[in-house]
Amino acid sequence: MFTIPTDCRYTKTHEWVRLDDDGAFTIGITDHAQELLGDVVFVELPNVDAELRAGDEAGVIESVKAASDLYAPLAGQIIAVNELLDEQPDLINQDAYGGGWIFRMKALSPDDWQDLLDASDYQQLISGED
């Protein structure tokens, strides 16, 4: 069974999105996604300050099995990226919701976060895939 924290929101493309105390959002890929990908070997991070629309490509995750695009879950600006992933991409496998975070962004309309999938919606989505 995969971990799906209830304090996050989710996308159909398997990103998790957490609302932080400062009102910005932290984004990573879900436990389910890292399990499907297998050992992650490279992460192409977005540029800090980049302005993205929801659904825009925000980076690439490459595993021993496949290369897979990472998408911005919300419209907004990238304010930080997890540079540790350059040297330790396997943090995504080890700690998908913690040390394996990928980027942080400031959303144009933070309320859109509420419209993303909640934990039970996401649970349903991935059990549908099985």
Place this chain on the structure above:
Amino acid sequence: MLIFQRSVEGRVALGQWVDGDLDLSDLPEAGLRQTKAVLPEVSELQVVRHYTGLSQRNFGIDTHFYPLGSCTMKYNPRGVHEMAMQPQWLSRHPLSAVDDHQSFLKILFELQQYLSDITGMPGVSLTPMAGSQGEFVGVAMIKAYHDANNDTERTEMIVPTAAHGTNPASAVMCGYTVKEIPTGSDGNIDVDQLREMVGPKTAGIMLTNPSTLGIFSRRIKDVSAIIHEAGGLLYYDGANLNAILGKVRPGDMGFDVMHLNLHKTFATPHGGGGPGAGPVAVADRLKPYLPIPTVVFENEKYRWTTKNDSPDSIGRLSCFMGNAAILLRAYLYIRLLGRKGLTRVADFATLNANYIMKRLQQAGFECAFPDRRASHEFVISFKKEKKQWGVSAMDIAKRLLDYGCHAPTTYFPLSIPECFLIEPTETESKQELDHFIDALIKIRGESETDPELVKTSPHTCVVKRLDDVKAVRELNLTWKPTIND
């Protein structure tokens, strides 16, 4: 062990030494090496043992069944190789006078004609030196065509989600934006969605038919009509041509341009990164853009074409005619099999794939598209096995090595979880196919009763599980010997 590690200073293989003294007096001083050459110093027998030993560790088509889906690992007839190794071919030089190599030019000219006939496309250029280069050439010609029509707003190339990764890569190399189209549950691309996707920005679509899922797209005529009506062109990836040889031609399906992987369909050597050949074939409207040189027959003579013959050519991809020795082998293979033989290739490639698929289905394996007949390859998924016993497609792939079978392609296409793409090719006997099927059935049993056995496999190979992550992150192909000057 590397051959350098067997080296002992001063050891030589005199049996291979040149007769007499070498006269180097006409070499320019500046060109002479100042330091000792870094070469292994070993005896002849050591060389023989070293390379024979390496070849014995190899898991290849000469030793094992090799059903690597999408790669068409068929047998290369030894006779073709023997004919291609005749001295009259080996001693050819492309810069010798055209009158002196009419025979080789004739072969290339006829190969152009054969490939044109097989693909249903009037124009052929043999020069691209790999399938990937052929793809690049194909998309570059589509671009040249749109540019020549001042149709420069066409920036999008449509590619199915199940396509080979090289397709979107080639499109991007030529400056296009890739638009992905999903595959429906029946394995066909979604024609209704395609109709909505196309428009004035559509440069074309890149497809293979049968697809990478091993399914022949029944609505290919609809697809080509939609793309052509929108002003785009259709690119055919020749990766799966083996399935349809002599049965249906990409040109007749409505495709405008394609590449052929000679190593897949026409049994030239595979792998090792080459030497390869990826000829391209085109419909009339793309003929002016074909790469040069091609070979033409004029005034009872064969000759190379130049930029004067094709001023709109996209240019050269290789010196002369690419890997001519590979082209020669494809020519000989086609001549050896003939028109009927090539059609039988498709018959048996398809029969073998369907035989394995049916038996696996009967044994309880889950096919990705159980209602569709396989083309020359098909997809099975081990999702159930993974869930029940924790045994992944990769574990089963590794265990197959213990049973003397190379693993099929794993985890591709990406859209099917825990999958194998199985392609037996036409060159395997029923006994080999049965051995493979029985091995898979046994492994499935082991997965239930002793999953650890499968998860820790292979147990019989020289090399066990490799560290995939280290291999990718610390790729180091250079070994430097310590040099004593």
